Amino acid sequence: MEEILTKSLTEIVEGIKNGTYTSTQVTQACIQQIEKTKEYNTLNHTNFEDALRQANEIDERIAQGNTNGLLLGAPIVVKDNMCTYVLPTTCSSKILENFVAPYEATVVSKLRAEGAVILGKANMDEFAMGSSNETSAYGKVLNPCNTSRVPGGSSGGSAACVCAHQCFGALGTDTGGSIRQPASFCGVVGLKPTYGEVSRRGVVAFASSLDQVGPMAKNVADTALLFDAIRGYDAKDSTSSNHKRTPTAGKFLKTLKGLRIGLVKEIFEQPMNDDVRQALEKAISFYKLSGVEFVDVSIPNIAQAIDMYYILSSAEAASNLARFDGIKYGRRAPEAKTVEDIYTLSRSQGFGDEVKRRIMLGNYVLSSGYFDAYYKKATLCQEVLKQQFAKAFEMCDALITPTSPTVAFPFGSKATPLEMYLSDIYTVPVNIFGGPAISFPCGKGENNMPIGLQLIGNYFEEQTLLQLAEFYEREAK
Amino acid sequence: MEYDIVIGLETHVELATQTKVFCGCKNQFGGAPNTHCCEVCTGMPGALPTINEKAVEFTVKAGLATHCTIHNEFYFERKNYFYPDLAKAYQISQLVVPICANGYVEIPTANGTKKVRIHEIHLEEDSGKLIHTPMGSLIDYNRAGVPLVETVTEPDMHSAEEAISYLNTLKSIYKYIGISECKMEQGALRCDVNISLKPKGAKQLGNRTEMKNINSFKAIERAICYEIERQKGLLEQGKPVVQETLRWDDALGQNFPMRSKEDAQDYRYFREPDLLPIKITNKQLSAWKESLPKLPAEKKAEYMQAYALPEYDAGLLSQSKTLSTFFDACVQTYNNPKALSNFILNELNKKRNAELVEDEDAPIAITPAHFAKLVELYQTGEIAQAGARQLLDVLYETDQDPTPLVESMGLKQQNNADELESIVQDIIHQNPNAVADYQGGNKRALAFFVGQVMKATKGKANAGLVNQIITKLLG
Numbered sequence: 001m002e003e004i005l006t007k008s009l010t011e012i013v014e015g016i017k018n019g020t021y022t023s024t025q026v027t028q029a030c031i032q033q034i035e036k037t038k039e040y041n042t043l044n045h046t047n048f049e050d051a052l053r054q055a056n057e058i059d060e061r062i063a064q065g066n067t068n069g070l071l072l073g074a075p076i077v078v079k080d081n082m083c084t085y086v087l088p089t090t091c092s093s094k095i096l097e098n099f100v101a102p103y104e105a106t107v108v109s110k111l112r113a114e115g116a117v118i119l120g121k122a123n124m125d126e127f128a129m130g131s132s133n134e135t136s137a138y139g140k141v142l143n144p145c146n147t148s149r150v151p152g153g154s155s156g157g158s159a160a161c162v163c164a165h166q167c168f169g170a171l172g173t174d175t176g177g178s179i180r181q182p183a184s185f186c187g188v189v190g191l192k193p194t195y196g197e198v199s200r201r202g203v204v205a206f207a208s209s210l211d212q213v214g215p216m217a218k219n220v221a222d223t224a225l226l227f228d229a230i231r232g233y234d235a236k237d238s239t240s241s242n243h244k245r246t247p248t249a250g251k252f253l254k255t256l257k258g259l260r261i262g263l264v265k266e267i268f269e270q271p272m273n274d275d276v277r278q279a280l281e282k283a284i285s286f287y288k289l290s291g292v293e294f295v296d297v298s299i300p301n302i303a304q305a306i307d308m309y310y311i312l313s314s315a316e317a318a319s320n321l322a323r324f325d326g327i328k329y330g331r332r333a334p335e336a337k338t339v340e341d342i343y344t345l346s347r348s349q350g351f352g353d354e355v356k357r358r359i360m361l362g363n364y365v366l367s368s369g370y371f372d373a374y375y376k377k378a379t380l381c382q383e384v385l386k387q388q389f390a391k392a393f394e395m396c397d398a399l400i401t402p403t404s405p406t407v408a409f410p411f412g413s414k415a416t417p418l419e420m421y422l423s424d425i426y427t428v429p430v431n432i433f434g435g436p437a438i439s440f441p442c443g444k445g446e447n448n449m450p451i452g453l454q455l456i457g458n459y460f461e462e463q464t465l466l467q468l469a470e471f472y473e474r475e476a477k
Numbered sequence: 478m479e480y481d482i483v484i485g486l487e488t489h490v491e492l493a494t495q496t497k498v499f500c501g502c503k504n505q506f507g508g509a510p511n512t513h514c515c516e517v518c519t520g521m522p523g524a525l526p527t528i529n530e531k532a533v534e535f536t537v538k539a540g541l542a543t544h545c546t547i548h549n550e551f552y553f554e555r556k557n558y559f560y561p562d563l564a565k566a567y568q569i570s571q572l573v574v575p576i577c578a579n580g581y582v583e584i585p586t587a588n589g590t591k592k593v594r595i596h597e598i599h600l601e602e603d604s605g606k607l608i609h610t611p612m613g614s615l616i617d618y619n620r621a622g623v624p625l626v627e628t629v630t631e632p633d634m635h636s637a638e639e640a641i642s643y644l645n646t647l648k649s650i651y652k653y654i655g656i657s658e659c660k661m662e663q664g665a666l667r668c669d670v671n672i673s674l675k676p677k678g679a680k681q682l683g684n685r686t687e688m689k690n691i692n693s694f695k696a697i698e699r700a701i702c703y704e705i706e707r708q709k710g711l712l713e714q715g716k717p718v719v720q721e722t723l724r725w726d727d728a729l730g731q732n733f734p735m736r737s738k739e740d741a742q743d744y745r746y747f748r749e750p751d752l753l754p755i756k757i758t759n760k761q762l763s764a765w766k767e768s769l770p771k772l773p774a775e776k777k778a779e780y781m782q783a784y785a786l787p788e789y790d791a792g793l794l795s796q797s798k799t800l801s802t803f804f805d806a807c808v809q810t811y812n813n814p815k816a817l818s819n820f821i822l823n824e825l826n827k828k829r830n831a832e833l834v835e836d837e838d839a840p841i842a843i844t845p846a847h848f849a850k851l852v853e854l855y856q857t858g859e860i861a862q863a864g865a866r867q868l869l870d871v872l873y874e875t876d877q878d879p880t881p882l883v884e885s886m887g888l889k890q891q892n893n894a895d896e897l898e899s900i901v902q903d904i905i906h907q908n909p910n911a912v913a914d915y916q917g918g919n920k921r922a923l924a925f926f927v928g929q930v931m932k933a934t935k936g937k938a939n940a941g942l943v944n945q946i947i948t949k950l951l952g
Binding site: 103237329 | 743
């Protein structure tokens with residue numbers, strides 16, 4: 001069993017394809033591991049009987065000679081904000097307790113079409129709002145690297161279950177860093193694709209203009225494979241991009257000569273712990289030695305992205321979460337007598353503090369009298385920031401930053417929400433810009449905790465990021 | 478004091494597209510509750526809207542037919558408010574860039590034709606329907622997501638009659654271009670009325686009220702008259718008119734406050750991030766323009782010019798698409814527009830009266846060629862008026878060629894002057910008193926003789942000929 005669990009996704013799919021393993025064996029191994037490492041609290045919902053049924057179906061299909069599927073037989077976990085049949089979809093919120101969606105997210109359908117076994121729904125910060133997984137109504141997820149520390153968030157469950165070998169890959173969502181930061185904290189790889197690259201249909205919206213689904217896996221090759229499985233145009237998502245896509249998996253480079261990485265001047269003016277700074281500098285030296293050309297670029301307003309983000313994302317969230325009103329599905333306060341009661345009691349009881357904070361903030365910035373000063377201004381600033389990114393990408397193929405200013409922090413160590421928000425300083429600008437970014441491990445820092453390196457790419461240049469990251473993973477010692 | 482009355486209308490019309498505006502569900506009135514809905518129109522978590530291009534086309538056509546400027550790039554906004562029939566707790570609508578703006582329609586009034594300016598026409602989604610029962614309130618989402626076009630006028634109307642005339646005109650246009658059935662009884666056409674009063678000639682507009690929940694043209698008329706009097710009453714007493722939203726109660730014939738300006742909802746509009754801006758190409762626009770049929774105003778002018786019909790006839794024939802299409806087809810087979818118009822407006826409409834109350838666009842049960850033939854038979858003297866009426870009754874029951882019926886029903890008109898003269902002679906002999914009346918100067922006695930002849934011939938006598946004969950014989 002140990003032998004199976006430590007394999008990569010790429011290896012396990014190959015093994016199932018050539019008959020070394022069956023999907024049932026692999027799925028059973030994962031189930032045993034989940035039960036053995038239950039304390040991490042990575043999964044909100046599982047149905048092992050159903051997972052084994054899926055595995056058995058795939059094994060039967062293989063027995064008939066059909067070995068199609070990028071993810072053939074591999075157990076995959078999806079974040080609990082993606083609609084699935086059978087398993088509930090709760091976004092780690094009390095307001096959606098027991099909600100089973102009547103339809104399936106496009107990404108989940110795509111996973112199944114590629115032969116994946118849907119193993120469970122990953123714990124997360126409530127409605128993807130948080131950077132530590134501490135806001136989940138299902139309790140906190142422990143970081144498998146050190147259980148006194150947070151796994152990061154909001155896709156903390158997804159990162160932790162990959163780290164703990166409970167599955168061979170997971171899907172997360174990233175609105176302001178929710179894939180990359182937990183990947184960094186748990187020492188796994190996470191890719192936030194370009195906005196529009198992966199369908200959002202069936203993914204419970206936090207901030208519609210910023211949300212993107214992405215893969216999380218043990219290594220870069222696995223991440224590329226999972227990325228290939230879920231990307232694609234979806235006519236049922238109007239924001240989905242209809243461009244030609246070529247597979248990214250397996251297309252890795254022998255040399256990085258000819259590639260250019262930009263160093264954003266303003267990044268180095270931001271707070272960054274020493275261990276993280278050293279890891280970043282080491283990585284820069286490595287890439288230089290590998291033939292990458294470095295250029296200095298400037299994105300003057302990159303730090304203001306945090307302000308734009310909390311205005312734009314909260315405004316959209318306030319509207320997106322208004323449907324959770326106790327009328328049609330989810331929790332309804334049992335003592336409610338009037339319609340007014342149904343709304344106020346159900347929402348007061350159903351939402352956690354962080355979600356309420358953002359709903360209030362969002363409604364405030366949209367309200368008449370404040371709209372121009374906040375929401376409208378933020379959208380104008382977003383255009384400015386996009387132009388600054390575009391200018392930077394005229395000079396280089398990727399930008400390099402740490403994923404987070406620190407390694408995973410201990411539970412309860414962020415005293416105020418603002419302190420928590422500022423820990424997303426490197427990831428948030430990417431969502432405001434809309435391009436892709438990858439986080440991958442680049443050494444260990446304080447307390448032997450993993451450090452994540454972030455590479456940011458121009459629109460739809462995921463391939464370049466995967467190639468740069470894979471080269472580091474393979475060659476850096 | 479004398480007042481100027483200022484009225485503006487906001488009219489919601491459900492578009493007759495096959496499917497809903499942001500999902501593929503059937504757009505159909507009625508149906509078992511919650512059978513025409515999916516995750517999108519019931520606002521399930523994670524569901525995303527996609528635009529129905531037909532709804533855009535229909536909205537653009539509404540704009541083209543009302544002389545609007547069409548914005549070739551526009552976007553949607555979210556209007557946020559809580560209500561149980563609003564599945565997502567926001568309505569996808571348009572605020573800043575409506576699809577159409579700055580148009581007008583020409584309406585008939587007692588003082589001739591008048592322009593009512595259109596401020597904008599925008600596209601949005603309808604909500605579900607609350608059904609209150611003794612067991613509690615239920616929600617039917619079949620209507621949720623039905624495409625709704627809102628036409629907003631400038632405050633250009635000054636009486637209830639003008640408001641009704643505007644609504645009739647708008648309805649007629651929208652039905653003509655085929656974008657909506659406009660069935661008010663099914664809620665496919667709904668209207669909110671804005672009214673304010675100001676001292677005659679004053680520049681400054683008075684405080685306005687908005688009236689909702691008005692469900693028929695008759696009710697609109699009543700509601701407007703009531704509100705004008707209410708505001709007059711307040712102003713006469715020196716009291717201010719409160720800017721507020723009122724609910725019309727047609728049964729009580731009274732309106733009631735819904736909410737004042739202070740409690741007005743803050744809808745927190747912002748751009749709908751789930752839909753990208755939509756562009757209309759010049760090619761699409763000109764194709765849609767070309768596919769527009771002639772509108773009622775054009776039809777009316779055409780009838781007056783080409784067929785020399787009086788304005789009254791032309792107006793009636795052009796107002797309903799069914800009627801004008803029928804008339805056009807009739808003229809194709811029998812080129813006598815005035816005779817056709819007379820027979821349609823006098824005889825056919827009388828028969829259709831009951832149906833027209835139900836549906837003013839009710840299909841006509843007779844093939845135009847058959848109807849035209851009937852008018853031709855009458856016009857050429859083959860049948861008399863009574864015979865024509867009898868034939869119409871038959872055709873109305875069973876649509877068929879009327880020509881063979883003239884024989885089989887024995888309707889052929891009595892045109893033989895000799896035979897008629899001998900009948901008239903008999904009647905003159907039998908009625909010496911009437912003859913005396915007639916010769917004494919009472920011309921009404923002529924009608925009596927004609928009536929007697931018709932009775933004797935079972936209505937088949939040629940009325941014109943009979944007249945001549947009587948006049949000749951009685952000198």
